[in-house]
Amino acid sequence: MMNPEQVQALLEAGIEGAQVSVQGGGSRFDIAVVAEAFDGLSRVRRQQLVYGCINASIADGTIHAVTIQTYTPAEWDKAQRMGLA
Secondary structure, three states, X not given: OEOHHHHHHHHHHHOOOOEEEEEEEEOEEEEEEEOHHHOOOOHHHXXXXXXXXXXXXXXXXXXXXXXXXXXXXXXXXXXXXXXXX
């Protein structure tokens, strides 16, 4: 089993400069990542970057299910202004 802080640490280590929020516990997590690294990338490619950081934990069954939201800093600011984040 993992806690949100452990998942957050994996993502912050794997995506340079990322701001990460993780909710949940056990083997199910809701993940939000804000990073410049997502600029210009498709939604699929962004999720691939996130999965790349946690794949070992998914493969060994430590993480069973995730919901992922990804934003560039500009998208995050806009989502907050619109009350979506």
